[in-house]
Structures are given as C-alpha cells and as structure tokens.
Amino acid sequence: MIEAPVKEPRELQGDDGVSVELVSRTFRTRRGPVHALASMSLRARPGEIVTVVGPSGCGKTTLLELVCGLQLPDSGTVRCAPAVLMPQRDLLLPWCTALDNAGLALRARGVGRAQARATAAPWLERFGLAGFEHARPAELSGGMRQRVSFLRSLLAGKPLLALDEPFAALDAITRLQMQDWLIEVLASEPRTVLLVTHDVEEAVVLGDRVVVMSGRPGHAVAEIEVSLARPRRRGDPAVVALREQVLAALGVSA
Amino acid sequence: MRRGLSGWPWRAAALLVALVALWELYVDLGGADPLILPAPHEVARSLWVDRSLLGSNFLVTAEEVLLGILLASVTGLAFSAAIHFSPTLRRAVYPLLVASQTLPIPIVAPVLVLWLGFGILPKLVVIALVSFFSIVVTTLAGFAAVDPDLIKLMRTFDAPRQRTFRHIELPAALPSLFTGAKIAVTVAVIGAVFAEQAGASSGLGYLFEQSIPQLLTARAYAAVVILSAFAISLFALLSLAERWALPWAYQREQAAAP
Numbered sequence: 001m002i003e004a005p006v007k008e009p010r011e012l013q014g015d016d017g018v019s020v021e022l023v024s025r026t027f028r029t030r031r032g033p034v035h036a037l038a039s040m041s042l043r044a045r046p047g048e049i050v051t052v053v054g055p056s057g058c059g060k061t062t063l064l065e066l067v068c069g070l071q072l073p074d075s076g077t078v079r080c081a082p083a084v085l086m087p088q089r090d091l092l093l094p095w096c097t098a099l100d101n102a103g104l105a106l107r108a109r110g111v112g113r114a115q116a117r118a119t120a121a122p123w124l125e126r127f128g129l130a131g132f133e134h135a136r137p138a139e140l141s142g143g144m145r146q147r148v149s150f151l152r153s154l155l156a157g158k159p160l161l162a163l164d165e166p167f168a169a170l171d172a173i174t175r176l177q178m179q180d181w182l183i184e185v186l187a188s189e190p191r192t193v194l195l196v197t198h199d200v201e202e203a204v205v206l207g208d209r210v211v212v213m214s215g216r217p218g219h220a221v222a223e224i225e226v227s228l229a230r231p232r233r234r235g236d237p238a239v240v241a242l243r244e245q246v247l248a249a250l251g252v253s254a
Numbered sequence: 255m256r257r258g259l260s261g262w263p264w265r266a267a268a269l270l271v272a273l274v275a276l277w278e279l280y281v282d283l284g285g286a287d288p289l290i291l292p293a294p295h296e297v298a299r300s301l302w303v304d305r306s307l308l309g310s311n312f313l314v315t316a317e318e319v320l321l322g323i324l325l326a327s328v329t330g331l332a333f334s335a336a337i338h339f340s341p342t343l344r345r346a347v348y349p350l351l352v353a354s355q356t357l358p359i360p361i362v363a364p365v366l367v368l369w370l371g372f373g374i375l376p377k378l379v380v381i382a383l384v385s386f387f388s389i390v391v392t393t394l395a396g397f398a399a400v401d402p403d404l405i406k407l408m409r410t411f412d413a414p415r416q417r418t419f420r421h422i423e424l425p426a427a428l429p430s431l432f433t434g435a436k437i438a439v440t441v442a443v444i445g446a447v448f449a450e451q452a453g454a455s456s457g458l459g460y461l462f463e464q465s466i467p468q469l470l471t472a473r474a475y476a477a478v479v480i481l482s483a484f485a486i487s488l489f490a491l492l493s494l495a496e497r498w499a500l501p502w503a504y505q506r507e508q509a510a511a512p
Contacts, residue, residue, distance in 0.1 A: 108421065
C-alpha cells in the first residue's frame with residue numbers, strides 16, 4: 001500500500017468521543033406519534049468503534065442523525081465531536097467521476113475543483129481504486145462504490161464517523177472483504193466510529209463494544225465489551241460466543 | 255447506449271409515407287375540393303416553387319422560437335430554483351402559474367401585441383408563456399427527486415445551502431430541464447403561429463394567415479409542413495444535445511470488475 005501524503009491531519013483529542021444521555025425522540029405522523037427513541041444512552045471513547053445492533057425500526061438511523069446534528073432530541077443530551085454521516089446506500093453522484101465524488105466534502109467546504117482532486121487522488125490509490133479515478137459510479141462495482149463513499153465521508157476530516165449499515169447492500173462475500181478493509185483503514189486513520197448494523201456477526205467482528213437496542217421505542221438493553229485482538233476470525237469460538245450473547249440480548253435464540 | 259438512435263425513424267417514416275399516400279388518393283379520387291384540401295403533390299410543389307418566400311419567413315419564425323425557448327429555459331430554471339428554495343413563494347405563485355396556462359393564447363396574443371408592439375418582443379413573450387410551464391414543472395420534479403439522504407450528507411459536510419444546490423440539486427435536475435424543453439419546443443411552434451397571426455409582417459404563421467384568404471391553400475399547408483419539420487428537428491436536436499451533455503443520465507449500471 002502506497003503511503004499517501006495526509007492532507008487532513010487528524011489527531012484524536014480527548015473530547016472526540018460520543019455521549020448520548022437518556023435521549024428521547026418522537027415523530028408526529030398522520031397516524032399518530034411514533035416513539036423512535038426513549039431514554040437511549042450510549043457512550044464512545046475517542047478512537048473507539050462502537051457498533052449498534054437492533055431490530056428494524058428501532059431508531060438506529062434516528063440515533064445517527066442526532067449524533068450528526070441533523071435532528072435535535074426532544075429530551076436528553078447529545079454531546080459529541082463533529083460527526084460526518086456515511087449513508088446506507090452509497091449515493092454517489094452519477095455525473096461525477098470517482099475522483100470528484102471522493103472530493104465532494106472538500107468541494108462542499110468551498111475548496112476549488114483542482115485542489116479537491118489533488119487531495120483526493122492519492123487516497124483513491126490507497127483505497128485500491130487506482131485506475132478508476134475517472135470512472136463514473138455506474139462503471140464501478142458495489143464494493144468500489146462503497147469505498148468511494150467511505151472515502152468521501154473520511155475526507156470531511158471530522159473525528160467522528162456515523163456509518164449507517166454501510167455494507168448492508170453488498171453481497172455476502174464483498175461484505176466480509178469490506179469489513180476487513182474497514183478495520184485496516186481505521187488502523188491507519190483513527191476515528192471514533194458509530195456503526196449501525198443489523199448483522200450481529202458484523203457488530204462483533206468490527207466493534208470494540210456492541211450496543212444492543214430494543215425494538216421501538218429504542219433504548220440500549222445491553223452493552224457487550226469485545227476485548228478480542230484484531231484481526232478477528234469469524235469462526236473463532238470467542239467471536240461465536242459473543243455473537244450468541246448479542247443474539248440472546250436481542251431475544252433471539254442462537 | 256446507442257439504443258433508439260439506429261432504429262426508430264424508419265417505422266415512423268413508413269407510417270408517414272402510408273398516411274400521405276392515403277391523403278393523395280383521397281384528394282385525387284375527388285374526396286375533397288383541392289382548394290380546401292390540397293393534395294400532397296400540390297404541397298410539395300409549393301414547397302419548391304415558393305421556397306425563397308417560405309425560406310425567408312421560416313428564418314423569422316425560427317428566430318422567434320429559438321429565442322423564445324431560450325428565454326423560457328432561463329426564466330423557467332430561475333423560477334423553479336426560487337420556488338424550490340421558498341415554500342412560501344411556491345404556495346403563492348404556483349397556482350397562478352397553473353392559471354397562466356389556462357389563458358387562451360389566441361386572445362392573449364393580440365393584447366400583448368397592442369401592449370408590446372409589432373416587433374419580436376410580444377412573440378417571445380407568447381412563446382415563453384406557452385413553453386415556460388412544462389420546463390418549470392419538470393425541473394421542479396427534478397429538484398424534488400434528489401435523495402434526501404444526499405442533502406443530509408451535504409449538511410454533515412457543513413455545506414451552505416447554495417453549495418448543495420450547485421453541486422447536487424442543479425446537476426441532478428438537468429435531465430428534467432431537458433425533458434421540459436423537449437415538450438416545450440413542440441408547443442413553442444404553435445405559440446409562434448398564434449403570436450404572428452395577432453400582428454406580424456413576416457413569419458410562417460403570418461404567411462399561413464395570408465395564404466388562406468388568397469386560396470393559396472397548398473402554400474399554407476407548405477408552411478405547416480415546415481413548422482412541423484422544424485419542431486421535430488428541434489426535438490431531435492435537444493435529444494442529441496442531452497446525450498452529449500449528460501451522458502451519465504443514459505449510463506445504466508454495468509457490471510464491472512469487483
């Protein structure tokens with residue numbers, strides 16, 4: 001892997017963590033109020049990877065949007081470092097090349113086109129996308145698109161990444177490759193990570209800690225520390241045991 | 255990628271030839287008075303014999319239509335953006351915009367001529383009035399179709415609203431703008447005819463209006479043929495321009511190396 005000049009230096013600070021305290025959030029809809037979150041609490045230390053699992057509709061996406069400042073809680077407090085979202089689908093701009101998509105966060109801040117390209121180009125190479133700089137999203141595979149999407153969010157240069165089921169749309173094999181890839185990237189580019197998933201194995205393999213949420217209204221029902229060395233093997237008995245522990249917390253028998 | 259470019263005109267051309275043949279037979283067999291419905295060969299002869307007259311009047315109408323479409327596209331895009339940014343403006347203006355489409359152009363056109371004179375200006379206003387609507391409606395739909403998650407993403411990038419518009423919403427709506435313009439060119443030609451009939455000294459609509467009372471029906475039909483051909487050419491030209499300017503809009507997902 002080629003060592004690229006890092007244009008967005010980031011040393012994680014002491015206040016780059018996440019603190020969500022007893023947060024509630026209710027949406028008014030035509031069919032009455034929907035309680036997305038009720039007394040949800042969650043903490044992440046700077047540089048920690050916290051994975052959040054829960055049944056569908058448990059307010060996981062709401063949680064990420066609160067952390068990103070896209071919504072405000074009805075009650076409770078959200079204190080966290082500046083966060084950037086990585087949406088569930090890659091949402092690459094079809095009219096832009098991989099290079100321009102990767103540099104979107106820079107363009108959003110008002111950086112000029114040439115400067116944004118110069119900054120993003122070495123990163124594409126580092127992310128195994130050399131030769132695809134000028135390819136449009138339609139010409140990229142699902143895994144490549146997800147890597148461009150991740151890079152786009154990474155280049156926002158914020159200490160906290162909020163990943164919303166980042167690999168859910170990928171096929172099973174690509175998903176496993178992308179999980180390993182993410183851990184590799186985060187080892188050289190430390191960030192505090194909040195990763196929402198419905199894949200229990202993914203939560204255990206990626207997370208330093210797994211937060212298990214209840215069904216709607218969502219709140220944390222269990223917190224499972226994963227103190228296993230990386231890289232983690234999915235067949236490792238310790239991983240399998242933790243997986244069963246998470247499933248039990250979800251109320252599903254393994 | 256090339257779908258649609260090679261095949262389509264032949265079937266349409268064959269159908270057209272068949273219809274023209276039927277028309278020719280109908281007139282030749284005495285189905286209609288040639289002064290009221292000239293046979294296609296009479297129209298063709300007029301296209302040739304009156305070519306310099308038709309040509310000079312065509313240039314006048316073509317200028318009106320092209321400038322009118324340009325005016326409608328620019329104002330339509332600006333108007334759509336304004337409505338998109340301001341829900342208040344949308345609620346206030348959108349119903350009036352719909353109402354403007356119910357105005358009978360044959361009645362409005364003479365009023366505009368009285369008001370704006372006999373120059374090109376009232377023609378441009380009439381053409382813009384009839385073509386503006388489809389451009390605004392399709393462009394607004396294009397803005398609205400942008401994925402809300404993309405807007406949220408730009409917010410976490412700390413992008414100011416207008417930069418999100420420039421980088422995301424505006425390019426995303428361009429195919430819709432083209433769609434609106436393609437619908438607009440066909441009605442713009444009709445608008446041009448009404449505007450010229452309301453008060454003009456040249457143009458194909460004017461020539462049509464002059465030819466009927468002189469019982470030069472073949473020439474009137476020739477003018478109509480040129481107007482149709484012009485509208486079809488503009489439509490085809492816009493389609494080509496769209497493919498050239500926005501190739502990504504035609505690029506479907508292809509399998510690529512993983």
